[in-house]
Amino acid sequence: MPKLSDSNRQVSSTNIVEAHDLTAAYKNTVVWREATFTIGKGEFVAVLGPNGAGKTTLFRLLLGLLQPVSGRLELFGSRPRRGHGLVGYVPQRRPIDSEMHIEAAELVRLGLYGKKLGYLSATQSKQAEDAVAKALAQVDAETLGAKPLGTLSGGELQRIFLAQALVGQPQLLMLDEPFANLDIRREAQLASLVSKIVREQQISVLLITHDLNPLLPFLDRVIYVANGQVASGKPSDVITTKALSKLYGAPVEVLRDSRGRVAVLGTEEAVHHA
Amino acid sequence: MRSLFASLTSTSFSLNLWSDLQNMWQYEFMRHAFMAGTIVAVVAGVVGYFVVLRRLSFAAHALSHAGFAGAAGAVLIGISPLYGLLAFTIGGGLAMGALGKRAMNRDVQIGTVLAFMLGLGVLFISLYTGYATEAYSILFGEILGISQTDVIVTLIAGALVLLVMGLFYHPLLFTSLDEDVAEAKGVPVLGLGLLFMFILAVTTSISVQVVGVLLIFALLVTPAAIAERLATRPKNGVLISVAVALAATWIGLFTSFYLPYPVSFFIITLVFTLYIIVRLWKPSAVRIEE
Numbered sequence: 400m401p402k403l404s405d406s407n408r409q410v411s412s413t414n415i416v417e418a419h420d421l422t423a424a425y426k427n428t429v430v431w432r433e434a435t436f437t438i439g440k441g442e443f444v445a446v447l448g449p450n451g452a453g454k455t456t457l458f459r460l461l462l463g464l465l466q467p468v469s470g471r472l473e474l475f476g477s478r479p480r481r482g483h484g485l486v487g488y489v490p491q492r493r494p495i496d497s498e499m500h501i502e503a504a505e506l507v508r509l510g511l512y513g514k515k516l517g518y519l520s521a522t523q524s525k526q527a528e529d530a531v532a533k534a535l536a537q538v539d540a541e542t543l544g545a546k547p548l549g550t551l552s553g554g555e556l557q558r559i560f561l562a563q564a565l566v567g568q569p570q571l572l573m574l575d576e577p578f579a580n581l582d583i584r585r586e587a588q589l590a591s592l593v594s595k596i597v598r599e600q601q602i603s604v605l606l607i608t609h610d611l612n613p614l615l616p617f618l619d620r621v622i623y624v625a626n627g628q629v630a631s632g633k634p635s636d637v638i639t640t641k642a643l644s645k646l647y648g649a650p651v652e653v654l655r656d657s658r659g660r661v662a663v664l665g666t667e668e669a670v671h672h673a
Numbered sequence: 674m675r676s677l678f679a680s681l682t683s684t685s686f687s688l689n690l691w692s693d694l695q696n697m698w699q700y701e702f703m704r705h706a707f708m709a710g711t712i713v714a715v716v717a718g719v720v721g722y723f724v725v726l727r728r729l730s731f732a733a734h735a736l737s738h739a740g741f742a743g744a745a746g747a748v749l750i751g752i753s754p755l756y757g758l759l760a761f762t763i764g765g766g767l768a769m770g771a772l773g774k775r776a777m778n779r780d781v782q783i784g785t786v787l788a789f790m791l792g793l794g795v796l797f798i799s800l801y802t803g804y805a806t807e808a809y810s811i812l813f814g815e816i817l818g819i820s821q822t823d824v825i826v827t828l829i830a831g832a833l834v835l836l837v838m839g840l841f842y843h844p845l846l847f848t849s850l851d852e853d854v855a856e857a858k859g860v861p862v863l864g865l866g867l868l869f870m871f872i873l874a875v876t877t878s879i880s881v882q883v884v885g886v887l888l889i890f891a892l893l894v895t896p897a898a899i900a901e902r903l904a905t906r907p908k909n910g911v912l913i914s915v916a917v918a919l920a921a922t923w924i925g926l927f928t929s930f931y932l933p934y935p936v937s938f939f940i941i942t943l944v945f946t947l948y949i950i951v952r953l954w955k956p957s958a959v960r961i962e963e
Contacts, residue, residue, distance in 0.1 A: 462857045482859020490853040501726075502905040506850060513847030514860055516840050547905055563854065 413440045415571055415603050416461065421470035421629075423456050430456045433470065434629030436622055438571075441601045443594060443617050445608055447637070448624035449647050454607045455491070457624060458573055461605070462488060475570070482514065487564030491575040491607075495556060497549040503559045504544035507531045510563035534566040535559075537596055554585035558592070565596065572597070574606040578613065586613040593617075611638065611663045638663065686931040697930045706816045706926055706936075708824050712831040713883045714892060714922040718915030719838050720876040721897035722907070723869065726849040730894045731780055732769055732870075735787040736877045737889040739765035742790045744811045744881065745797035754811060755826055758881055762874035765790070770870030814885035814937040816926070827879045834872050845869060846907055883922065884937040891941040892918050899944070899951050917944060 416438035423430045430453035438444055446454050459465040460472060463481040472478065475485055487510075508531050512519060519527065535544050538558040543551065551559065557577055564572055574593070578586045590613035597604050597617075605622075608614065621637040623630055625646045636642070643651040643663065652664045687693055697703050724733050743761025744754035769783070798808045810818065838845070847855040848865050856862045877889060884891045896917035897910075904910035925939035 464857065480859075481857065486857075488854060488857045490857070496728075498901075500901055500903075500905055501850065501907060501910075505846075505905075505907060509843070509847045509851060510854070510858075512843050513851075513855055514858060515843045518839070518842070545905065563851075 414438065415440055415475055416605075417471070417473045418629075419471040421460070421472050422468050423453060423460055423465065424468045425456075425465075429468075429627065431624060431627045431629050436629060436631040438603055438605060438620075440570075441597065441603055442619045443597055443604045443606075443614075444620045444622055444631075445606050445611065445614055445618055445634075446622045446624065447608070447611070447643075447646060452624045452626075453629075454624050455575060457622075457629065458488075458575055458605075458607065461573065462486065484567060485570040487567060487569030487572045487602075489557075489560045489564050489572075489574045489577060491579065492556070492560065494553070494580075495548050495551070499549035500547045502545050503540070503548055503551060503555075504531050504535065506548065506559055507534055507544070507562045507566050510534075510566040530566050531562075534562040537565055538562045538592060553580045554589065557581065557585075557589055561589075561593070570602060572602050572604045574604065576607050576609070578608055578610050583613075586610065590614050590617065615663075693931075694927075697927065702817050702819070703926070703930060705819045705821060705824050707923070709819045709827045709879075710816055710883055710922040710926055711919065712824075712827050713880050714918035715915050716831040716834050716876050717880045717892035718896055718900075718918035719911055720834060720872055721893045721918070722900055722911045722914045723838075723845060723849060723897075724873065724893060725897040725901050726846075726907075727869070729873070730890065731783060733873060733877060733889060733893050735769075735783045735790075736762045736765050736874055737881060737886045738787045738794075739790045740877055740881055741811055741886040742793040742797065744886075745794040745801070745808065748807050748811075749797045749801045753820075753823065753826075754807075755823055755878060755882065758878035759830075759875065761790075762877050763871060766870035766874035766877075767867060770867035810885070811881065812885050812887050813935060814881065814883050814888060816883045816936050817929075819882060823882065827882070830875050830879050834875055837868065837872055841865065841868065884940055888937045888941050891937065891944055892922070895941075895944040895948050896921065899948050902951050902955050917947060921947075 414437040416436075418434050418436050421434040422432040423434075434457075446457065448454050456465065460467055461474060461479050463479040463483065474483065508527055511527055511530055512523070531544070532541070535541050538561045540555070540558045540562055543555055543559060546555075548556075548559075561574075561577075564574075572593070577589060577593075581589065593604060593606070594617035596602065606614070611618075615634070615638070618634045621632060621634050623632075623637060623646050625648075637646075638653055640651065640653045643653060654664065698707070724730055740758040740762045743757035743759070745757070746761075747754045747757025765786075794811075801807065809815075844855070844860050844865055847858075847860055848862050852862055877893065880889055880892050897914040899917050900910045900912075900914035903913055921940045921943040924943055925936045928934075928939045929936040
């Protein structure tokens with residue numbers, strides 16, 4: 400694994416995530432150790448790494464669902480905690496039951512009021528309706544809100560999940576394999592949609608993926624998790640044939656065309672497309 | 674014994690609905706039946722909607738069987754079956770809830786425990802030297818034999834359930850639809866799962882009085898399944914579920930007063946017919962690719 404300099408670390412005040420010598424473990428099994436990285440405001444960061452390397456573990460630490468065994472982790476200047484209002488999270492998904500008749504907007508609404516005890520006042524209901532409509536508009540899903548969840552396609556569902564994460568106006572968006580089960584065209588659509596939202600609202604994005612191609616035009620940085628270590632670097636440093644092949648432990652080829660565009664190719668057996 | 678009521682009360686159906694109702698309500702057992710039936714229908718309608726959303730109908734079925742053992746045990750030691758029902762369903766519900774939502778979908782484990790509970794119930798019933806009608810009424814409901822104390826216990830239990838459901842409506846809906854995000858958002862998923870199993874246990878216990886252990890789905894699942902197909906908003910779903918359960922219970926009680934057949938038969942037949950109509954009218958939504 401190439402050692403990367405800390406040259407791209409930013410001034411502390413603009414970082415929304417800071418990790419220093421962070422070690423993650425489940426019970427007595429260490430997943431990875433001594434990770435040091437930062438995520439700046441408005442940065443679009445991809446998290447790469449083979450299956451089981453601990454990418455989702457990194458997410459669980461940031462969501463406050465898992466405590467680090469050692470090291471320091473700060474999110475918006477304090478220790479991560481569950482239910483942080485500035486974090487929008489889209490977990491890895493199993494498909495929704497096609498018998499689910501509840502409308503898509505309800506899922507978005509729960510992103511706002513899912514924790515509330517008792518009933519919503521008329522004012523709160525009105526505010527929720529407005530916020531839901533706005534979030535649906537952000538992901539170009541105005542027409543999907545009233546549709547039963549079970550009738551939505553994979554790409555439509557991902558947009559609804561994205562709207563649910565955005566409805567609370569987060570500063571950090573965490574997406575766990577959002578491209579799983581999407582075809583190439585919808586992957587590209589979702590990637591450009593996320594990047595548009597990020598630029599417009601200055602939200603930072605942390606996105607776990609095996610498929611870099613749709614993200615290449617938008618990425619600011621890459622964090623990669625492999626062999627019990629976590630490192631981060633600029634896409635141009637990490638997205639090379641040598642670095643990626645080493646990361647996945649299998650041959651991966653990075654091609655650059657005459658216009659400077661980059662394409663990542665991997666053998667299907669080696670790079671798992673979930 | 675139920676078939677005796679029509680002759681016992683020596684009343685016959687007239688075309689004047691109001692006088693028919695008055696005629697029916699002059700009997701205390703019918704007033705008790707209507708009161709308990711109304712409470713149970715409302716509570717089962719509300720809770721049932723979440724049972725269907727959480728895909729817990731098999732767990733509900735298993736709970737009612739645990740209740741059978743409890744009720745039979747209570748009869749054996751000479752107390753009201755309702756207390757035995759409550760004790761066994763709450764115990765079973767909390768045990769299932771502690772295993773978590775994913776474990777609750779393991780039908781083999783649940784089925785194994787369910788069969789054992791039925792076996793236990795059979796033992797208690799055989800040890801009891803009284804009438805076989807006790808077993809019959811636990812299995813198929815005996816709302817016409819409900820006492821005033823039972824009505825009061827049902828009212829208190831029902832009010833408690835509705836209060837909790839009202840308070841935790843949003844978090845319960847959140848964990849039912851989207852457990853992973855709810856957990857990350859700080860909703861206590863396991864605690865709510867336990868709470869819901871407790872609520873389900875209480876609801877199952879009071880519903881058994883009306884429809885019995887074997888027909889628990891008539892109030893706890895079918896009305897909610899109808900509602901789930903008709904409503905795209907959960908609030909409307911809860912309302913439709915309650916309306917269906919109430920209508921079926923009232924019509925069932927009214928009909929069984931004038932016809933010599935059991936109440937639970939009429940209730941299950943009404944909701945089943947409605948379910949078939951709704952399925953034919955609103956077939957399963959088809960997933961359309963963009």
